[in-house]
Amino acid sequence: MEDVIVIGAGVIGCSAALNLAKLGLQVQIIDSEPPGSGCSFGNAGIIAVDHVAPLASPQTVAGIPRMLLEQDGPLRVNKLGVPRMTPWMLRFVAQSTPSNYRRNTEALASLVTVAAQAWKRLIESAVIPRELYRDIGALYVFERPEKAEDQRRNLEVLDRFHVEYKHLTASQVRDDYLPALTRDISHARFMPGMSSVANPQRIVQSLFEAARAAGTTYTQARVTNLSVSPDGSVQVYAGETTLTARKLLIAAGARSDQLTARLGLRIPLTNERGYHVELREPSVEHLRVPVSFVERGFTCNPMENGIRLPGTVELGAGENPDWRRADILLAQFARLFPDLAAPRESSRWYGDRPTLPDYLPMIDALPSARNVFVASGHQHLGLTLGPLTGELVSQLMTDRATAVNFKPFSASRFH
Known part of the structure; x- marks a missing residue:
């Protein structure tokens, strides 16, 4: 059994896997495409x-x-x-x-204004080629x-x-x-x-290789179903393979809503x-x-x-x-x-x-399964917020204190 399975090998999933592995957890990434595909490849x-x-x-x-x-x-x-x-x-x-726009601007700014610092931490630690x-x-x-x-x-x-x-x-x-x-x-x-x-795909591949060097493993397969056992462990079904972990992170971009729905949470993505x-x-x-x-x-x-x-x-x-x-x-x-x-x-x-209707990301545990977490809905800001989200969600999953108020990014805010 892995400590954590991360579904999604984009900038957010790889960044989260790196941070979780550096905290000493056994991490496995699973994705149907190679690391750095999708919007992590094609962004601006x-x-x-x-x-x-x-x-x-x-x-x-x-x-x-x-x-x-x-x-x-x-x-x-x-x-x-x-x-x-x-x-x-x-x-x-x-x-x-006007009132919701002002509130959501405060929430988004709480992430965007500190995003550059997370990027600089990656540069200073030589995770990303300068x-x-x-x-x-x-x-x-x-x-x-x-x-x-x-x-x-x-x-x-x-x-x-x-x-x-x-x-x-x-x-x-x-x-x-x-x-x-x-x-x-x-x-x-x-x-x-x-x-x-200069090359978004190479950025994600660098994050992926750093996560691998820290002990993360990788499986290329399409996830078809999820379930949670009475003991709290999570089963991830991918083709004919079933993987088990104590905790799960769904960072699957535009497919994230399909996966959360398997565990009882429908999000308007x-x-x-x-x-x-x-x-x-x-x-x-x-x-x-x-x-x-x-x-x-x-x-x-x-x-x-x-x-x-x-x-x-x-x-x-x-x-x-x-x-x-x-x-x-x-x-x-x-x-x-x-x-x-x-x-x-x-x-x-x-x-x-x-993209979610308020244009804020979702970074939270699922209310229907508290050992399953989601990090998605980053709209145009996946690259900007990827390293920061990886830090924050790893802190959230390991019960560490964070400097960000997660309430605006709650998984239950639309229900």
Whole structure:
């Protein structure tokens, strides 16, 4: 019998396994895919310490009618998926009232504002190769002047949580960071506290290898069922194999709700689909820092294997990817960098981010099985919060004190 089984070999599962193994526990990771697959592979590679406010907000709700009409916009609601998404959307609207938005912002900020410290602990302990981590900041470029009220509201949130930023003119953006950028922009904000990674998959593989070195074992198999015995042990059924542990962590991303349901907890997790395209040309030298284009809702990150263009959000997506979403990213890049060679892609990807209606993660023991824990629902912040979540959930599972209030991330908060 293992002390702990971790379902999920992404950034959260591997980080948790590493921390649990370092505490002296026997840990086994199980996943149907190799470590660092899924959204842990396909993300934007940004450690977004400025994302202190959740997407569930009055402003987002006000824009829902436009999302239904603007099918090529950065945030799309698939019309065919509306009936299936309606219960989730109603919860989302309820979480977007001004009072709930303020409460959820406080909760999310309690994690995001200390996330960079967890990353630095990994760098200092040489778990992650230093060359993969870039503490160089990031840009937000605005193509149109911001509305005064929108700017006031956004900066007020950043100021409240001491997120550092610097205003840049269009000429400063081109001179200092993006010489090939179109002149047809308004201004930008530089976020010096943001960092990024050159290869998200290699980051997770480094965490996995460190966990293996600390004694963690690994099984590649798809989990089909779970059960809890009268003595409190947990059985994990994977194909023809049954594994047993004293405690279980479900960190299975978009599949987490299917697994918690096996143990009596139904959580309103939806799959928020994202896409990315990686470019063979032009070369990464044209981008000195990662840059996000606010109105278009996508990012350009110069990575180890080329410029990655992640972006767009699709709610209510069907079974098959809509590759037009990836084509939009290529077209956007060509418009924004008209002086560069036409973009040539080397690969494209899609994946489903696990998202809860309040846009907060779930980090807790299951009320129906107190020796089973869940760490999921990190939406766009899986990479940002992965190392911190791994620390926190390992402390929670071993009854150690933590500096974070877990109540906002409760597994029973929707019931």
